Amino acid sequence: MARFAEYEPLRRSGSPPADLRIRDALPADVPAMAGIRATRGDCTAEQARSGFERLLGRVAAGEALALVAEARGAVLGFGCAARFTPPPGAPLHCAPAGWYLAGVVVAPAMRRRGIAAALTRARLDRLARPVYYFVNSTNRASIDLHEPFGFEELTRSFWHPDATFQGGVGILFVTPPAGRRAV
Numbered sequence: 360m361a362r363f364a365e366y367e368p369l370r371r372s373g374s375p376p377a378d379l380r381i382r383d384a385l386p387a388d389v390p391a392m393a394g395i396r397a398t399r400g401d402c403t404a405e406q407a408r409s410g411f412e413r414l415l416g417r418v419a420a421g422e423a424l425a426l427v428a429e430a431r432g433a434v435l436g437f438g439c440a441a442r443f444t445p446p447p448g449a450p451l452h453c454a455p456a457g458w459y460l461a462g463v464v465v466a467p468a469m470r471r472r473g474i475a476a477a478l479t480r481a482r483l484d485r486l487a488r489p490v491y492y493f494v495n496s497t498n499r500a501s502i503d504l505h506e507p508f509g510f511e512e513l514t515r516s517f518w519h520p521d522a523t524f525q526g527g528v529g530i531l532f533v534t535p536p537a538g539r540r541a542v
């Protein structure tokens with residue numbers, strides 16, 4: 360399974376599952392989230408599990424947000440966000456402090472049904488603006504996913520400790536200033 364979804368702009372999303380619910384991730388969701396995360400092929404389910412356990416610790420401290428999409432009692436995807444504070448000695452082109460969308464993954468069999476869009480809407484509703492996200496320029500599916508929420512390109516020249524981009528350049532996006540409301 361490829362790390363990023365294949366770019367298919369002409370395919371249109373079907374309807375979300377009728378009982379789709381977006382809710383806070385619980386410790387009991389970690390195995391399902393890790394299984395979905397591992398479908399990207401760049402980590403094992405066990406590595407993903409440790410990462411989510413650490414993330415839920417940050418959620419408890421108010422430093423992160425972890426939501427899951429659930430239907431018929433099954434976790435179909437997750438969307439996370441984390442607060443970033445530039446570390447001491449960060450370079451001048453360090454990304455700004457604030458909330459960053461940090462990872463949305465939907466189970467392959469459930470894609471193009473509006474689940475990632477629902478997870479993104481729910482995260483933005485929960486976070487203080489401005490909200491940032493960064494993406495590899497080659498991940499066109501992710502860029503199209505975020506576009507309807509009004510994100511604007513801020514810069515392609517930035518440093519963030521979690522940002523490494525292979526085969527493309529990183530783009531840092533931000534929600535529009537107050538007064539210009541995104542959808």
Ligand SMILES: CC(C)(COP(=O)(O)OP(=O)(O)OC[C@H]1O[C@@H](n2cnc3c(N)ncnc32)[C@H](O)[C@@H]1OP(=O)(O)O)[C@@H](O)C(=O)NCCC(=O)NCCS
Nearest residue numbers: 364366367371372464465470471472473474475476500504
């Ligand atoms: C990217 C990903 C999260 C999208 O999840 P999804 O639930 O299928 O997305 P949605 O159905 O909510 O799509 C909403 C919009 O995003 C865009 N989009 C989503 N997947 C796309 C794709 N493969 N190609 C082109 N556009 C895409 C479209 O604009 C879509 O609207 P439309 O279907 O009306 O055209 C999913 O493919 C995935 O998990 N990929 C692997 C991980 C990844 O790349 N995550 C993002 C970076 S962390």
